[in-house]
Every structure is written in structure tokens, then in C-alpha cells.
Amino acid sequence: MSGDAGSLERIWRAVAAIPPGRVDSYGGVARRAGLPGRARLVGHALKVAPGVLDLPWHRVLNASGRISFPEGSAAHLLQRRKLEAEGVRFKGPRVARAALKDDGSLDRLLWGPPGSS
DNA sequence: AGGATGACAGTGT
DNA sequence: AACACTGCCATCC
Numbered sequence: 490m491s492g493d494a495g496s497l498e499r500i501w502r503a504v505a506a507i508p509p510g511r512v513d514s515y516g517g518v519a520r521r522a523g524l525p526g527r528a529r530l531v532g533h534a535l536k537v538a539p540g541v542l543d544l545p546w547h548r549v550l551n552a553s554g555r556i557s558f559p560e561g562s563a564a565h566l567l568q569r570r571k572l573e574a575e576g577v578r579f580k581g582p583r584v585a586r587a588a589l590k591d592d593g594s595l596d597r598l599l600w601g602p603p604g605s606s
Numbered sequence: 607a608g609g610a611t612g613a614c615a616g617t618g619t
Numbered sequence: 620a621a622c623a624c625t626g627c628c629a630t631c632c
Contacts, residue, residue, distance in 0.1 A: 514614085514615090515613075515614050515615080516614065516615060516616095519614090526615085526626090526627065526628090527614095527627080527628070527629095528614040528615060528627085529612065529613090529614050529615090529627070529628060529629075530614095530627090530628070530629070531613080531614080532612070532613035532614065533612080533613080533628095533629060533630080534613095535613060536612095536613060546613080549613075550613095551613080551614060551615080552614070552615055552616085553615095556613085557613045557614075558613065564613080568613090
């Protein structure tokens with residue numbers, strides 16, 4: 490199916506590793522899963538992920554720090570609500586700069602500041 | 607088999 | 620900052 494099932498598993502694990510209140514990009518997840526350049530595969534992996542895994546899918550945003558679902562859609566609203574419930578603030582359509590850091594580099598935000606919680 | 611689609615990303619303008 | 624275009628690759632029709 491998805492190339493090989495192992496890729497999906499690695500992606501699911503990478504997503505599960507994102508701490509509450511933190512976010513990461515599709516590309517970042519792909520890279521941490523050992524699949525650089527497979528950002529689109531991450532989207533597919535989340536789409537087909539078994540619900541029982543209970544993955545924090547809402548913590549995955551696109552490279553612009555924005556939710557990839559169409560604005561106004563139920564999915565978009567749900568994701569935003571889940572993030573705000575974890576303390577992630579939004580600045581218009583994208584996550585606040587505080588969460589994005591200065592560069593806007595999501596992956597740096599996630600693993601960059603050591604010991605920051 | 608071939609083209610379109612998509613929970614993306616990088617670069618250029 | 621917004622938009623267009625290209626690269627990427629698994630699925631779908």
C-alpha cells in the first residue's frame with residue numbers, strides 16, 4: 490500500500506512523540522521519521538491512521554505554521570480548538586510567533602530549546 | 607496505463 | 620505578504 494507499512498509506523502511514532510502544547514510541520518515529522526522529503530506521505534499516514542492509536546494529529550501543521558484544512562471546515566475548526574486547548578495561541582490564521590519562534594522553523598521549535606517545557 | 611489529486615515544501619516574483 | 624510554479628510520491632479514477 491503506502492510503499493511499505495514500516496514507513497507509516499515510523500511516521501505514526503514520530504507524531505506520537507510531539508509533546509502537548511508543541512507543534513511540528515509535516516516535513517519535520519517526515520524528517521524525524523527518517524523519510525526526508527516525504528511530507529505528503531505524512532498527511533496520508535495521518536489520514537489512514539487507525540483511530541485506536543489516538544495520535545496527536547492536531548499538532549501537525551504545514552510549513553507556514555498554518556492548519557492545512559480549508560478554513561471553515563469542521564476538521565480545521567476541530568484542530569484549532571484542540572491546539573488552543575493545549576495553550577497554543579494563534580495569530581490570525583497561523584500559530585502565534587511565540588510557538589513558531591523567530592525563524593518560523595517549526596522543527597527547531599520542537600527540538601531546539603533544550604529543557605524548555 | 608496515464609492523468610488527476612492531495613492533511614506538503616522550496617523557490618521565484 | 621500573497622501567489623505561481625515545480626518537485627515529490629502514494630492513491631484514486
